[in-house]
Amino acid sequence: MILAEGLTKKFDDFLAVDGIHLDVPTGQVLTLLGPNGAGKTTTVRMLTSVLRPTSGTARVAGFDVATEPERVRASVGVLTENHGLYRRMNAIEYLEFFGSLYGMSAGDRRKRSELLLEQFGLADASYRRLGEYSKGMRQKLALVRAMIHNPPVLLLDEPTSAMDPESSRMVRDAILSLRGNDRTIVVCTHNLAEAEVLADQIAIIRRGRIISYGGLAEIKRRFLGDPQFEIRFAAPLVGAPDPGEAVRVAALGPDWFRYSTTDPNRQNPVVLRRMMEQGLAVVSLQETGQSLESAYLEAVNQVPDGVNHA
Amino acid sequence: MPDDMRPVWIIARREVRDQFRDWRIIFPIIGLTLLFPFLMNFTAQQILDFARGYGADIVGERLVPFLMMIVGFFPLSASLVIALDTFVGEKERGSIEPLLNTPLQDWQLYTGKLLAAIVPSLTGSFLGMAVYLGGLGMQRVPLPELELTLLILVLTMVQAVVMVSGAVVVSSQATSVRAANLLSSFIIIPVALLIQGESVLMFWGTYATLWWAVFGLLVLAVLLVRVGLAHFRREELLGREIDVLNLRWGWRTFRQQFTGGAANLRDWYFKSVPVAVTRMKPAVILTSLFALVSIGIGAAQFQYFQVDIPTTDLGGSLGQVVQLLPTLSARPMLLIWLQNLRVQVIGLILGVFSFGILGFVPILAGMGISGYLIALLANNGIPALTAITAFLLPHSIFEIPGLILATAAVFQFGILIATSNTEKTIGEVAITALADWAKIMVGLVMPLLLIGAAIEAWVTPQIALLLLS
Numbered sequence: 001m002i003l004a005e006g007l008t009k010k011f012d013d014f015l016a017v018d019g020i021h022l023d024v025p026t027g028q029v030l031t032l033l034g035p036n037g038a039g040k041t042t043t044v045r046m047l048t049s050v051l052r053p054t055s056g057t058a059r060v061a062g063f064d065v066a067t068e069p070e071r072v073r074a075s076v077g078v079l080t081e082n083h084g085l086y087r088r089m090n091a092i093e094y095l096e097f098f099g100s101l102y103g104m105s106a107g108d109r110r111k112r113s114e115l116l117l118e119q120f121g122l123a124d125a126s127y128r129r130l131g132e133y134s135k136g137m138r139q140k141l142a143l144v145r146a147m148i149h150n151p152p153v154l155l156l157d158e159p160t161s162a163m164d165p166e167s168s169r170m171v172r173d174a175i176l177s178l179r180g181n182d183r184t185i186v187v188c189t190h191n192l193a194e195a196e197v198l199a200d201q202i203a204i205i206r207r208g209r210i211i212s213y214g215g216l217a218e219i220k221r222r223f224l225g226d227p228q229f230e231i232r233f234a235a236p237l238v239g240a241p242d243p244g245e246a247v248r249v250a251a252l253g254p255d256w257f258r259y260s261t262t263d264p265n266r267q268n269p270v271v272l273r274r275m276m277e278q279g280l281a282v283v284s285l286q287e288t289g290q291s292l293e294s295a296y297l298e299a300v301n302q303v304p305d306g307v308n309h310a
Numbered sequence: 311m312p313d314d315m316r317p318v319w320i321i322a323r324r325e326v327r328d329q330f331r332d333w334r335i336i337f338p339i340i341g342l343t344l345l346f347p348f349l350m351n352f353t354a355q356q357i358l359d360f361a362r363g364y365g366a367d368i369v370g371e372r373l374v375p376f377l378m379m380i381v382g383f384f385p386l387s388a389s390l391v392i393a394l395d396t397f398v399g400e401k402e403r404g405s406i407e408p409l410l411n412t413p414l415q416d417w418q419l420y421t422g423k424l425l426a427a428i429v430p431s432l433t434g435s436f437l438g439m440a441v442y443l444g445g446l447g448m449q450r451v452p453l454p455e456l457e458l459t460l461l462i463l464v465l466t467m468v469q470a471v472v473m474v475s476g477a478v479v480v481s482s483q484a485t486s487v488r489a490a491n492l493l494s495s496f497i498i499i500p501v502a503l504l505i506q507g508e509s510v511l512m513f514w515g516t517y518a519t520l521w522w523a524v525f526g527l528l529v530l531a532v533l534l535v536r537v538g539l540a541h542f543r544r545e546e547l548l549g550r551e552i553d554v555l556n557l558r559w560g561w562r563t564f565r566q567q568f569t570g571g572a573a574n575l576r577d578w579y580f581k582s583v584p585v586a587v588t589r590m591k592p593a594v595i596l597t598s599l600f601a602l603v604s605i606g607i608g609a610a611q612f613q614y615f616q617v618d619i620p621t622t623d624l625g626g627s628l629g630q631v632v633q634l635l636p637t638l639s640a641r642p643m644l645l646i647w648l649q650n651l652r653v654q655v656i657g658l659i660l661g662v663f664s665f666g667i668l669g670f671v672p673i674l675a676g677m678g679i680s681g682y683l684i685a686l687l688a689n690n691g692i693p694a695l696t697a698i699t700a701f702l703l704p705h706s707i708f709e710i711p712g713l714i715l716a717t718a719a720v721f722q723f724g725i726l727i728a729t730s731n732t733e734k735t736i737g738e739v740a741i742t743a744l745a746d747w748a749k750i751m752v753g754l755v756m757p758l759l760l761i762g763a764a765i766e767a768w769v770t771p772q773i774a775l776l777l778l779s
Binding site for chain 2: 012
């Protein structure tokens, strides 16, 4: 659904995006991570045909971003970093305005507006001036606007940045349900916990380049090594337990031990079985110590600071 | 409505609706539309009575249409504010990007915003004029003639389009509302001068000339809309964030275009300059045609402005001229050269503000006067060929090509500004176009005019003396 090859953007002497490759199939969520100024927004703007790539190609929903910009934009819903709404309009007018620009019929616009406002908890504020909206409500309305024409591709820049925990959860659930409906979604975020929940693929961008691209587990493994697991027991251990040769014991405590494995899907059940065979009462088994945050910080610190020059 | 125009209408409708919800726009428009005309009615009545008291009825009669023009113009001031805000205001409020992400084409977005800025103010303007005329009717003041009323309506309309389209160009290219407001003086000052000129014509009663003003403004409006559309780029709206005068970048861009990558002077003369001349070939041809036509028009003016000149002691007069211009004296030659250069710089300044069109004024005036003088001499017993050979030919061989090239370079500047360029910003286009003009001036026009000035000071008077004494 989104395919970018060697996507590059230069602003005079500044190289904002440097030869990015992306391949996001239908029904997947790609999370773009990176420090401020890494090139995430520029990438999104190129994918929406708002910025013209200096070189490279990209196809979004089957359309070329350079030669079919109107078709690309018609197929994409975008939540922009600055979602500045028209403060003297109400939500219905606002959504109807954007719906009409996407060529929706009056009936469809009204039906879809009401449905989405209801879904995002804004139905009661449908006829209030947008200038009276709170920051979180504006953010939600901007997200609704991005979805008004039911686009196959959603590009969301910081979708939950201004929201309270409840609203953030609502938006995350909405994104996950959209993924289930065969939407392709690109999310730019600094919220790594959110990225962990949402992402099928993660691309870490630094100084305009993708420094790591892959699934969550793959990224963690690349920067933090094999995943670690911790088993806690009901009683203090007498001697070291034997998890088998396929895993590596990382640490041992009075009533717990940690191990790492290259293949948790296969090895974790084996380890559990062995513990029980050794008569040890297992209370819990959980992955530990390898958050996306750790992997991300490891990744970005590998690239030195500086300014990109073309 | 054609499908292509539907988004234009959607944009315009939203903006107009938004404007009518903003009391800061509504109140001035209501004031200028409904209250100001009554004040003008009162003023008209008072001045009419006053002027009649002194038997100066004509002053009062001319005042009535003049005040109508003023009543129509004032609401347009709101359109300038609205137009300046269209793009850059939305950019500052962060609402432009969602709009740029829709399937709108650039021209649809641009035209929608243009209409939104023009229509409410123009409606206010027409309403104000209607109120004013209605008030005059009620006071039994004679109304302006139908043709004059129509002229004022059309003039107001084209003025609105010129102001708004200029302001929208500024708004789409400026980096902030503050910058747009500062740049608006490039619109306000010329329009203020225009209104002053129109006022003079209105009091003078030369209404036919005002129709020419309408035509000129119409051309300017079309060019401004064209420039706005040609240089409107989504990317630029989002890309530029700060107002920094980057002199280094400006100089580098100018220098690159001026040198054309030439390694030395010889390379520049034989490669870079000819490329620039070739690029402006159509402009050169057009300028040459205009020059020829203006000679004819100038010559035709003799029938309206016939003057008898004494030709009996022409030799004596020419002898005095020769004494005033001693051969190889640098001062007269330099004075002629500097005067010709000054005219070309004025041509550039006129051209910059009119997309090259007013850049034709110096050559048309010069050629027209030459045509008239040849006709004058021919009608005073000096054959045209002799007159041309004696007074023009020696130095014109160099001067006229120089003038044609200089004018064509100014026209080329206007063409480049009005032409769509997806690779460069409007600032970059202006700098490179200016560099091309400078290249033509330094490489060809200045040397040609210098040679022409030397011949004009040192040789032409001698030849004239030889042929006519």
